[in-house]
Amino acid sequence: MNNSGILKTCLDRLTAKYDSRFLNTDPVGIVHRYDSPHDIEIAGFIVSSLAYGSAVQIRKSADVILSRIGESPAEFVRGLSKREALKTFRGCKHRWTHSGDIAYLFWILGRVLDKEGSIGAFVRKLDNPDEDTIEGTLTRLSGWLCSRHTRDFGNGSKRTTISYLMPSPSQGSACKRLAMFFRWMVRRPDGVDLGLWKFITPSRLVIPLDRHIARMGKLLGLCSRRSPDWKMALEITDSLKKLDSDDPLRYDFALVRPGILGSCTSTSRGDCYSCILSDVCMEKKD
Numbered sequence: 001m002n003n004s005g006i007l008k009t010c011l012d013r014l015t016a017k018y019d020s021r022f023l024n025t026d027p028v029g030i031v032h033r034y035d036s037p038h039d040i041e042i043a044g045f046i047v048s049s050l051a052y053g054s055a056v057q058i059r060k061s062a063d064v065i066l067s068r069i070g071e072s073p074a075e076f077v078r079g080l081s082k083r084e085a086l087k088t089f090r091g092c093k094h095r096w097t098h099s100g101d102i103a104y105l106f107w108i109l110g111r112v113l114d115k116e117g118s119i120g121a122f123v124r125k126l127d128n129p130d131e132d133t134i135e136g137t138l139t140r141l142s143g144w145l146c147s148r149h150t151r152d153f154g155n156g157s158k159r160t161t162i163s164y165l166m167p168s169p170s171q172g173s174a175c176k177r178l179a180m181f182f183r184w185m186v187r188r189p190d191g192v193d194l195g196l197w198k199f200i201t202p203s204r205l206v207i208p209l210d211r212h213i214a215r216m217g218k219l220l221g222l223c224s225r226r227s228p229d230w231k232m233a234l235e236i237t238d239s240l241k242k243l244d245s246d247d248p249l250r251y252d253f254a255l256v257r258p259g260i261l262g263s264c265t266s267t268s269r270g271d272c273y274s275c276i277l278s279d280v281c282m283e284k285k286d
């Protein structure tokens with residue numbers, strides 16, 4: 001890893017630059033439209049579950065889907081039947097996520113609320129605070145959520161499982177979407193994340209690993225692995241813990257902005273020498 005003092009200074013500056021003023025460039029901005037903790041949880045789970053593809057596309061799909069359920073996502077899912085879920089989202093689609101999968105997400109969240117009262121209460125039952133990270137909690141949550149899927153939600157698709165949207169760390173997946181949802185719910189409210197779940201400490205979070213974070217991890221020397229999997233997510237998280245042991249994911253939102261905003265991508269870069277990360281980037285353009 002780069003000199004930790006210089007790297008921390010650069011990342012602190014990056015975090016100061018890309019703060020809540022950039023919520024409209026990120027899926028989490030949609031979640032901030034809600035005030036009730038229960039509504040925030042439901043909206044956060046739905047939006048994060050669909051968080052693949054470009055941020056613009058994710059936000060557009062989430063807007064369409066959430067527009068069908070009224071002002072309160074939590075009220076919508078309570079007591080929601082399979083039939084009503086499928087009817088509500090008929091014709092909805094996000095990339096290769098069809099309407100049946102979207103209906104299932106809302107239906108299963110309804111079962112969670114009917115059973116435990118909130119997503120947070122359910123996750124708390126699955127969590128073991130003695131575990132170093134949320135890996136075990138994600139594994140147990142993914143297992144429960146996927147196990148309830150039935151052919152009723154098939155919608156003509158050949159898929160028989162929802163695990164592609166809610167994978168498990170036990171399968172080696174980076175679990176970006178669930179890890180992102182947990183970041184939103186766990187990190188103390190800072191204008192970006194919402195901090196609803198006090199029972200998990202931010203130090204146990206694992207970074208939501210997408211192509212932007214994987215690329216930045218390599219550019220900044222945060223990881224040595226080449227495959228964007230759970231082990232890479234853990235490696236990058238461990239590197240960030242050396243900069244902030246209590247809250248390593250405080251850098252996540254800022255780290256993905258250069259890629260999302262197009263100022264530094266695998267195919268296009270701006271003026272590297274004016275970049276905040278120029279002193280620590282391993283591929284600074286000559």
